[in-house]
Amino acid sequence: MTLALIVLLPLLGALLPALYRRGTCRRLACLAALPTVSSLLLLLSVLPRISSGETIIAELGWLPSLGLNLALRLDALGLLFALLITGIGGLILLFARYYFEGSASAARFFTLVLLFMAVMLGIVLSENLLFMLVFWELTSLVSFLLIGFHSDRQAARLGARMSLVITGGGGLALFGGIVLLGQAAGSYELSVVLEAGERIRAHEHYGLMLNLILLGAFTKSAQFPFHLWLPHAMTAPTPVSAYLHSATMVKAGLFLLARLHPALADTELWFHLVTLTGMLTLMVGAFVAMFMHDMKGLLAYSTVSHLGLIMLLLGLGTPMALAAALFHLVCHALFKAPLFMMAGYVDRATGTRDMRRINGMWRFMPTLMALSAIPAAAMAGLPLMSGYLSKKMLFGESLRVVTPEWATLVIPAWVTLAGLFSVAYSIRIFHNVYFNGRPIDLPVWPPHEPRKAALTPIALLALATLLMGLAPQGVYATLVHPAFEAARQAELAAYDFATLGGTRTGLMSLVALAGGALFYAIRNPLFRLHARLPEVDAKEIFDWAMRRAIELSQRRVFQLENGSLQRYLTFIMVTVVVLVGVELLAVAHWNGGVPLAALDPLTVLAAGLLCLAAIGVVVFHHHRLPALLLLGVTGLFVTVAFARFSAPDLALTQLMVEVMAVVIMMLALSFLPQLSPRESTRLRMGRDLAIAVLVGVGVAAFSFAILTRPQHTISDFFLANSLPGGGGTNVVNVILVDFRGFDTLGEITVLGIAAVAVFAFTRDLHLKERVVDTNPGHWVAEPHPIMLSTVARLVLPIALLVSAYIFLRGHNLPGGGFIAGLITAVAFTLQYMAGGLVWAQTRMLTAFRPLIGAGLLIAVVTGLGSWLFGYPFLTSAHGHLNLPLIGEFELATAMLFDLGVYATVVGATLLVLANLGKLMTVAGPGKEIG
Numbered sequence: 001m002t003l004a005l006i007v008l009l010p011l012l013g014a015l016l017p018a019l020y021r022r023g024t025c026r027r028l029a030c031l032a033a034l035p036t037v038s039s040l041l042l043l044l045s046v047l048p049r050i051s052s053g054e055t056i057i058a059e060l061g062w063l064p065s066l067g068l069n070l071a072l073r074l075d076a077l078g079l080l081f082a083l084l085i086t087g088i089g090g091l092i093l094l095f096a097r098y099y100f101e102g103s104a105s106a107a108r109f110f111t112l113v114l115l116f117m118a119v120m121l122g123i124v125l126s127e128n129l130l131f132m133l134v135f136w137e138l139t140s141l142v143s144f145l146l147i148g149f150h151s152d153r154q155a156a157r158l159g160a161r162m163s164l165v166i167t168g169g170g171g172l173a174l175f176g177g178i179v180l181l182g183q184a185a186g187s188y189e190l191s192v193v194l195e196a197g198e199r200i201r202a203h204e205h206y207g208l209m210l211n212l213i214l215l216g217a218f219t220k221s222a223q224f225p226f227h228l229w230l231p232h233a234m235t236a237p238t239p240v241s242a243y244l245h246s247a248t249m250v251k252a253g254l255f256l257l258a259r260l261h262p263a264l265a266d267t268e269l270w271f272h273l274v275t276l277t278g279m280l281t282l283m284v285g286a287f288v289a290m291f292m293h294d295m296k297g298l299l300a301y302s303t304v305s306h307l308g309l310i311m312l313l314l315g316l317g318t319p320m321a322l323a324a325a326l327f328h329l330v331c332h333a334l335f336k337a338p339l340f341m342m343a344g345y346v347d348r349a350t351g352t353r354d355m356r357r358i359n360g361m362w363r364f365m366p367t368l369m370a371l372s373a374i375p376a377a378a379m380a381g382l383p384l385m386s387g388y389l390s391k392k393m394l395f396g397e398s399l400r401v402v403t404p405e406w407a408t409l410v411i412p413a414w415v416t417l418a419g420l421f422s423v424a425y426s427i428r429i430f431h432n433v434y435f436n437g438r439p440i441d442l443p444v445w446p447p448h449e450p451r452k453a454a455l456t457p458i459a460l461l462a463l464a465t466l467l468m469g470l471a472p473q474g475v476y477a478t479l480v481h482p483a484f485e486a487a488r489q490a491e492l493a494a495y496d497f498a499t500l501g502g503t504r505t506g507l508m509s510l511v512a513l514a515g516g517a518l519f520y521a522i523r524n525p526l527f528r529l530h531a532r533l534p535e536v537d538a539k540e541i542f543d544w545a546m547r548r549a550i551e552l553s554q555r556r557v558f559q560l561e562n563g564s565l566q567r568y569l570t571f572i573m574v575t576v577v578v579l580v581g582v583e584l585l586a587v588a589h590w591n592g593g594v595p596l597a598a599l600d601p602l603t604v605l606a607a608g609l610l611c612l613a614a615i616g617v618v619v620f621h622h623h624r625l626p627a628l629l630l631l632g633v634t635g636l637f638v639t640v641a642f643a644r645f646s647a648p649d650l651a652l653t654q655l656m657v658e659v660m661a662v663v664i665m666m667l668a669l670s671f672l673p674q675l676s677p678r679e680s681t682r683l684r685m686g687r688d689l690a691i692a693v694l695v696g697v698g699v700a701a702f703s704f705a706i707l708t709r710p711q712h713t714i715s716d717f718f719l720a721n722s723l724p725g726g727g728g729t730n731v732v733n734v735i736l737v738d739f740r741g742f743d744t745l746g747e748i749t750v751l752g753i754a755a756v757a758v759f760a761f762t763r764d765l766h767l768k769e770r771v772v773d774t775n776p777g778h779w780v781a782e783p784h785p786i787m788l789s790t791v792a793r794l795v796l797p798i799a800l801l802v803s804a805y806i807f808l809r810g811h812n813l814p815g816g817g818f819i820a821g822l823i824t825a826v827a828f829t830l831q832y833m834a835g836g837l838v839w840a841q842t843r844m845l846t847a848f849r850p851l852i853g854a855g856l857l858i859a860v861v862t863g864l865g866s867w868l869f870g871y872p873f874l875t876s877a878h879g880h881l882n883l884p885l886i887g888e889f890e891l892a893t894a895m896l897f898d899l900g901v902y903a904t905v906v907g908a909t910l911l912v913l914a915n916l917g918k919l920m921t922v923a924g925p926g927k928e929i930g
Contacts, residue, residue, distance in 0.1 A: 002042055002045075002046065002056075002058075003056060003058045003072035003073075003074055003125060004058060004072065005038075005039070005042060006039045006042050006043060006074075006082065006121060006125065007039075007072070007118055007121045007122050007125060008118075009035035009036075009038050009039045009042075010035045010036060010039055010086075010114045010115075010117040010118040010121065011114070011115065011118035012035065013031070013032065013034060013035025013036070013114050014035075014110075014111045014112075014114035014115045014118070015111075016031040016032065016034070016035075017031055017032055017106075017107040017108075017110035017111045017114070018107060018108075018111045020107065025096075025097055025098075025100050025101045025102070025103065025106045026097060026101075028097075028106050028107055028110050029093050029094065029096065029097035029106075029110065031110070032093050032110040032113070032114055033090060033093050033094070035114065036086055036089055036090045036093060036114070036117065037090060039082075039086045039117075039121070040083070040086040040087055040090060043079060043082050043083055043086060044083075046074065046079075047079065047478075050074060050075060050076050050079045050482065051076060051478055051479075051482045052482075053076070053482065053485065053486075053491075054075075055073065055074070055075040055486070056073070056074040056075075057071065057072070057073050057074075057127055057191065058071070058072045058127075059071040059072075059127065060867055060870075061870075061871065061872040061873075062872055062873050064872060068128065068130045068131065068188070069128050069131070069189075070128070070131060071126070071127035071128040071131060071189065072125045072126065072127055073125060073126065073127035073190055073191075074125055075486040076479075076482030076483040076485065076486040077124075077255075077258060077259060077483040077486040077487045078124045078125050078486075079479075079482075079483070080326065080330070080479050080480065080482075080483040081124040081251065081255050082121055082124050082125060083479070084246075084247040084251070084330070084333050085117055085120050085121055085124070085247050085248060086117065086121070087247075088243065088246050088247040088333060088337050088461075089113070089117045089243060089247065089248075091337065091457035091460060091461060092113065092239050092242055092243045092337070092457070093110065093113065094456060094457045095239055095242065095341050095344075095454075095457045095458075096109060096110070096113070096237075096239040098450065098451075098453070098454035099237070099238060099239055099344055099348070100237075100239075105149070108149075109149065109237065109239070109240075112142060112145055112146050112149070113146070113239070113240070113243065115138075115142050116139070116142045116143065116146060116243070116248060116249075117248070119135045119138040119139050119142055120135075120139060120247075120248045120249070120252065122134070122135030122138070123135045123136055123139065123252055123255065123256075124255055126190075127189055127190050127191065128188050128189055128190070129178045129181065129182060129188045129189075129190065129193065130178065130182070130188050133171075133174065133175055133178055136171055136174065136216075136220075136252065137168070137171050139167075139220075139248070139249055139252060140163070140164055140167040140168045140171055140220075141164070143163060143164075143167070143233075143244065143249050144160045144161075144163060144164040145160075146236055146240045146244070147159050147160040147163050147233045147235060147236045147240065147244075148160030148161075148235075148236075149236055149237055149240060150235065150236075150237070153235065155235045156235040156236070158232070158235075158539060158543065159229075159232040159233050159234070159235040159236070159539070160233075160235075161546075162228065162229045162232055162233075162539065162542050163229040163230075163232075163233050165229075165542075165546070166219050166226050166228070166229045167219050167220050167229065169219065170215055170216045170217075170218065170219025170220055170226065171216060171219075171220075173212045173213075173215040173216050173219075174212065174213055174215070174216025174217070174256075175216075176212045177208075177209050177210070177211075177212030177213035177214075177215075177216060178213065180205050180208065180209040180212065181193065181200065181209050181213065181260075181263070181264075184196070184199065184200045184203040184205065184206070184209065185199065185200055185263070190259070193260070193263050194260075194262045194263055194489050195262075195489075196263065197262045197263045197264075200263050200264065201263075201264070201266075201267055206267075206269075207269060209264075210264055210267075210269060210270065210273070211273070213256070213260065213264065214257075214273055214274065214277075216253070216256070217252075217253035217254070217256050217257050218253060218277060219253070220249065220250065220252045220253035220256075221250050221251070221252065221253030221254050221307050221311065222250050222281075222303070222304050222307055223253070223277050223278070223281045223307065223308065223311055224277065224280040224281040224284050224285075224304075224308070227281060227284070227285065227304045227307075228539075228542065230245075230250065230300055230303065230304055231297055231300040231301055231304070232539050233300070234294070234296040234297060234300050237344075238296070238340055238341070238343060238344030238347065239341075239344070241296060241299075241300070241340050241344075242336075242337045242340035242341055242344070243337070245299070245300070245303045245336050245337075245340060246332070246333040246334075246336045246337035246340070247333050247337070250303065250307055251329065251333075254307070254310050254311065254314065254325070254329060257274070257311075257314050258314065258322065258325070258326065258487045259487065261314070261322060261487050261488065262487075262488060262489045265314075265317065266317055270315065270317075271315055271316070271317055273315070274311060274312075274314055274315025275312055275315035275316060275407075275411075276315075277308075277311060277315075278308045278309065278310070278311030278312030278313070278314070278315055279308070279312055279411070279414055280308070281304060281305070281307060281308025281311060282305050282308030282309050282311075282312055282414075282415070282418045283305075283308070283414065283417070283418050283421075284304070284305075284308075285301045285302065285303070285304030285305030285306070285307070285308055286301075286302070286305040286418045286421035286422055286425070287421055288301045288304075289301035289302045289304075289305060289421070289425040290421055290424050290425045290428065290519070290523075291526075291527065291530045292425075293354055293355050293356050294353045294354065294355075295343040295346065295347070295353045295355055295358070295429060295433070296340070296343050296347075296353055297353075298355075298425055298428070298429055299336070299339055299340055299343060299429070302336075302379065302422070302425055302426075303332075303336060305418065305421070305422065306328070306332045306336070306422075309328060309394060309415075309418070310325045310328055310329055310332070312394075312411075312415070313325035313328070313394060313397060316397055316398070316400075316401055316411075317401075318397045318400040318401060319400075319492075320393075320397060320495060321397045322484055322487055322488060323393075323480065323481065323484040323492075323495055324390065324393035324394055324396075324397050324495075326480050326483050326484055326487070327389070327390050327393060327472075327476060327480050327495075328387075328390035328391075328393070328394065330468070330475070330479070330480060331378065331386040331387055331389075331390045331465070331468060334375070334378070334386065334461055334464050334465045334468060335374075335375035335376075335378040335379050335386070335387065335461075335465050336375070336379070337457075337461050338371070338372070338374075338375045338457070338458040338461040338462055338465075339372065339375050339376065339379065339429070341457060341458050341461075342368060342371075342372045342375075342433075342458060345365075345368060345449075345450050345454070346358060346361060346365070346368075346433060346447075348450075349361075349364070349365065349444065349447040349448055349449070349450070350439070350442045350443070350444050350447050351442060351443030351444035352442060352443055355428070355429070355432040355433060356432075356440070357439065357440045357441060357442060358432065358433050358439060358442070359432065359433075359435070359436040359437045359438055359439050359440065360434070360435060360436065360437055360438045360439055361433050361434045361439075361447065362434040362435060364446065364447040364448065364449060365434075365447065365449040366449070367449060367452070367455060368449055368450065368455060368458070369434045371455060371458045371459055371462050372430065372433075372434070372458070372462075373430065374462040374463075374465055374466050375461065375462055375465055376426050376427075376429060376430040377426070378465045378469065379422065379426045380422060380423045380426030380427060380513075380516070381419060381422065381423065381426075381509070381512065381513070382513070384469055384470065385465070385466075385469040386465055386468040386469040386472065387469075388469065388509070389469060389472050389497060389500065391419055391422075391509065391512070392500055392501045392505050392506075392509055393495070393500065394415055394419075395412065395415060395416070395419075395501070395504075395505040395508040395509065396500070396501055396502070396505045398411045398412045398414075398415050399412055399504055399505065412504075412508065415508075416508045416511055416512055417515075419508070419509070419512030419516070420511070420512045420515035420516045420519060421516065421519070422512075422516065423512055423513055423515070423516020423517065423519075423520075424516040424517075424519040424520045424523075426516075427516065427517065427520045428520055428523070431520070472497045473496075473497050473498075476494070476495055476497070477494060481494045481495070566680075566684070566688065570687075570688075570691060573691050573692075573694075573695050574691065576695065576698070577691070577694050577695055577698050580698050580702055581698060584698070584701055584702060584705065587705060590701060590704060590705045590708075591704070591705075591708050592705065592708035592709030592710070593708060593709075594707070594708045594709060594710055595708075596707060596708065603644060606637055606640055606641070606644070607641075609633075609637060610634060610637035610638070610641070613630050613631075613633040613634045613637060614630075614634050616630040616633075617630045617631050617634065621676070622675055622676045622677075622678060623674070623675060624669050624672060624673075624674055624675070624676070625674075628662065628665055628666060628669060629662075631662075631665075632658055632661075632662045635654065635657075635658035635661070635662075636655070636658060638654055639651050639654040639655045639658065642654055647732075648814035649730070649732040649733065649814045649815070649816070649819065650732075652806075652814060652815070652819045653818060653819050653822065656819060656822030656823060656825075656826055657822065659826050659829075660822065660825060660826060660829065660909055660913075663829055663833070663913065664912060664913060664916060667913070667916040667917055667919075668916060671919070718731050718734070718735055718739060719731055721739075722734045722735075725738070725739075726738040726739065726811075726876060726878070726892075726894065727811065727876070727878025727879075727892045727894070728811035728812050728878075728892065728894070729811075729812045729813075730810060730811055730812050730813055730814065730815070730816070732814075732816075733810045733811055733815070733816040733898075734811065734894070736816065736818070736901075737811075737816070737817070737876065737894040737897045737898050737901070738874075738876045738894050741863070741874040741876070741894075741897060742863075742873070742874055744859075744897075744901060745859050745860070745863065745874070748855065748856065748859065748900070748901055748904040748905070748908075749856060751904060751905065751908045752852040752853075752855070752856055752904050752907070752908050754908070754912075755848075755852060755907070755908035755909070755911040755912050756849065756852070756911070758911065758912045758915055758916070759848075759849065759911055759912075759915050762915040762916065762918065762919060763915075765919065784834060784835060784836050784839075785834075788833070788834045789834045789835055791834075792830045792831055792833070792834035792835070793831075793834075795827065795830060796827050796828075796830070796831060799823060799824070799826070799827035799830075800824060800827060802823060803820045803821075803823040803824045803827070804820070806819055806820045806823060807820035807898065807899075807902060810898065811892060811894065811895065811898075816898055816901075817897075817898035817899060817900075817901035817902035817905070818901055818902070818905055820902050821901065821902040821903070821904070821905030821906045821909070822905060822909070824902075824906050825905065825906050825909035825910055825913075828840070828844075828906075828910055829909075829910075829913055831843075832913065832914070832917060837914065837917045837918060841914065846907075848907045848908075848910050848911035848914065849907070849911065850907075851903050851904075851906060851907030852903070852904050852907035852908055852911065854900075854903055854907075855899075855900045855901065855902070855903030855904030855905075855906075855907060856900065856904055857900070858896060858897075858899055858900035858903065859897050859900030859901065859904070860900075862874070862893060862896040862897040862900065863897070865893065866893075874897070876892060876893045876894040876897070877892070877893050878891065878892035878893070878894070879891055879892075
């Protein structure tokens, strides 16, 4: 329960700012802080247990046959990331309280950030990989909304679209990789997957599996060449950038690779893919960051570089590389968030983020300068700072690489050069902003330092950064080392910071520090040289690629979809004929030896009439009314066929569906011409006839081949388990409400959505008013005959009684909620036809949309009820009670689910009928119905 609350509190807490939109920013921040602090306290309460090596797993069965369970896992690795997400998230909310002060969009921001926090917690605390994928995709969607927060700005929309396309595409690749991984391991539960490392690495699809998973991780964590979305996400508000770069989103890919390390790592393919990608990302981000003039742009590319550094450590394969990666991940989160906050405050105070204009801010913001010095020094890796320790760990691990041969020299030199750049851009952002002369033509003058309370989150993070540099052993022993052991699934020796490094690592650090300072000192000629290079705008390239892809897809789609239903049916039918024909021609004997049932004259007659009715629909399809009536006849003969071959449930359903279908189609077709034009040429008619004959012969041959062969189907299971497992003798109904209740829930959901769509489409639809004949002749029939009105009113209570009877007996005899709902809908339809729309609507006691919602809610709550007793979703229970006077009486929870089906069917059917009928009125749309 504790694990579920950690995720659910921010998720449910997101409703608080949304419901209290008109509150002040201070109150909104307090509301948002409540679930955040609560989740953080819950995590801290289990810290001693988790640090000692315990793993807490909470599981709730959902779809075990698919390997999909609602399972959460909290070990030291998940705890480390969860503490970063909630801890830094709480400080981001405090920062946003001052950043958004006076803004009308504050409530939306707090809601989205809490959603972002919840889905990130879902990723790091998931035990089931398929469950984790749901949260993974949700991070892409919520980040899309956050990056495009200022939707009125084109740059924000383009940046949000880029992030969604790249990370969403990576998510699809990850889905394929996780499916392969689960198949190779035999389960999607992490507890099983992490123990199956040898079997997974020896699997024939290991290479494909690894590439797909890495593609998902690389796109999410902005690795080269997928890093472009992250710098262009800077169009988001600064609190979003601070949270995105420090503790969420980009850390998800790193977490995934650390989590799956025992299952996928320690192979040559892993080393080359992960290490080389990390090296390229590390260098590209560091180099570009140095030449960025935008403060947030520099910080964004520095994040790309640090993400590459962590990815490089994840790929090295040395004994302590993963520990160094986790330690630097914490260091980066602590110093990057306050630097983004600093950039946000400076931007607000000066009106620009261009460091060529922002100079000498120490005169205006001395306190902010002092606080910013600590995270800037940590990012540069200066001595006594946390970044200094993590970089020495990186240098030390790079020297321990022994294979392949090229790596023993290239990797140490590469990371030293990248360290040089990190020193240079760290010096630049601090020196350019606070010193470097005086401000140049600032849009806002004079700049004002934020009030002291607004600097609290920066001060707290700067203090944490300083303490981590001065006392690293305690932080490492409490958080990082247990996470390292949880990631490696083994007990390992701890880092000793007292003996960290050596002569060579010290020399590498010195070269990086001195080289970075020298590089910054000669920056002006380097900037001029860089300015001569051709400018490449990644966003423009991405937009061009997107436009080309859209144009290409549109051309291909228009080539296939030109609006002709005949063409679509031709493609479908020809494809079916080819696929089935190839298989049938390969069969040696179509007759499988099982004799077919003998034909009786009555069945042959009914089949012949069915064929004639179907042919009549084709012949008279230009005439609206005859075609519709003949179509109804074919449906009635299908109903007779179901009854003839012992399918009473299907027969009842088909009969009710045919009645409603004819009525609704009559309403819809009344707006079309009585006669449709003849557009098909003789050649096309001949083509269609040939295809129809081929399909008919093919279906007949296929059916003959199947029916003459012995079959062992799943129906035997349903017949054997319907009564003992579902408590009912009506196998069809038990299947619908029990064995395959999830399918039924999906179907009624689609039915409800379709009905609401019809309502929305016809809500404000104005059609041409019908011309009313003010002097009708005797040949014009009364629109609402008195005989029909009288009979309809007498039939209604009888029909409702029959409907109730059909509903109650459905678990053991033909019937059920779906059939009963259709009978009720037909009874009310008769009232509409007999008395008219206005007459019937004024007597309706229930609105249709709430009825649909109530039906879906009843069905879902019935399914959730099984969770309370530890059973999978929609597991039904049944039993028998002895009641006085009545005797033995059966009760089943499936009846509640069937009630939800009944309500949804009635509401959806009548909502469609009433809103189509509303268009028939002379006065136009009239009063809203539903």
